[in-house]
Amino acid sequence: MKLTNRLQAIAELIDKDVVVGDIGSDHGYLMAYLIEKNIIKKGIASDINEGPVRNCEETVKSHGFTDQIDVRLGGGLLPYKKNEIHTAVIAGMGGQLIRDIILESKVAKTVDTFILQPMTGQDVLRRWLVENNYNIIKEVIANEQDRYYEILVVKHGKQDKTMSDWMIDIDMDDDLIYEIGFKMMMSDDYKGFIDKKIKKYEVIKSNIEKHSKVSDKLDQVKHNLDKLYEVKKCIQI
Ligand SMILES: C[S@@+](CC[C@H](N)C(=O)[O-])C[C@H]1O[C@@H](n2cnc3c(N)ncnc32)[C@H](O)[C@@H]1O
Incomplete structure (x- = not known):
């Protein structure tokens, strides 16, 4: 089977x-x-x-x-x-x-x-x-x-709040940690998952920039994007 x-x-x-x-x-x-x-x-x-x-x-x-x-x-x-x-x-x-x-x-x-x-x-x-x-x-x-x-x-x-070894130095907000997990096993599938999250946040960022001037939301989205790019960098090592 x-x-x-x-x-x-x-x-x-x-x-x-x-x-x-x-x-x-x-x-x-x-x-x-x-x-x-x-x-x-x-x-x-x-x-x-x-x-x-x-x-x-x-x-x-x-x-x-x-x-x-x-x-x-x-x-x-x-x-x-x-x-x-x-x-x-x-x-x-x-x-x-x-x-x-x-x-x-x-x-x-x-x-x-x-x-x-x-x-x-x-x-x-x-x-x-x-x-x-x-x-x-x-x-x-x-x-x-x-x-x-x-x-x-x-x-x-x-x-046990310790993050997976490879992302331990990234200081993320709880909301983002709860979104992407913190005991993740490194794998190609995990890399794809993070890339997809980055794409999602890039789309949200450009939509906010185009259609609204709500800067709090934009700041949060940019912050999450920065953190996701840091995660991506850790994954590539
Ligand atoms: C999308 S299927 C997932 C089947 C399988 N677990 C899998 O992952 O492939 C969801 C199943 O959960 C059942 N289900 C939904 N609510 C439930 C509940 N409260 N308790 C038990 N089964 C439930 C549905 O009838 C359906 O058969």
Whole structure:
């Protein structure tokens, strides 16, 4: 079974021999891959919608994995018992929804490791994690065509605020740190991610310069751009 780059990057972050819950599993490809490659001993896939649950059951049956993968219907971490899973994967959803799934659940307290892949609101999710006694220990970027997906490995405990070694001397505002992450693994995909952020801020800068005279906003955008160019310089070394 071949996964997309995004799901492959998630699979590579999962420890061997753990019990994994895949919240919002949809098709269930990640679980099937983890069992097929003998990476985990048991998986529980769950989804809030019946269609995805049926698709997942089909994937599990067609691969002959019904003994190793349970498929459950339900929202967030509701279909799980306390201490039932070591690792929770919550991928392909908005950052705010991922935050709500974690904060509304008592089961979350008994999960050892979270692998989170927010599609939007990455900054909101990072800030909430840091402010709520979660520790982002590692972040990676996965690239598919023009999209750069941010994947966070998170444990319980106070955030270790030290940035990745290669960006330690850059003095960034919290807002920018929460936007680009601070435990990022260096990779070509990360370089592409930073280039894309620079392009985004260059467009915002030129739009403000063309259409408005709001200098506070322009100053902030220019400041962020300076910092992103500093990050880019660090990456190239
Ligand atoms: C875009 S798919 C992502 C599927 C897979 N996790 C991935 O990353 O490829 C999002 C899935 O999450 C499910 N979903 C949305 N909200 C959910 C919630 N609160 N709890 C569980 N599943 C949810 C949807 O039904 C859908 O199947």
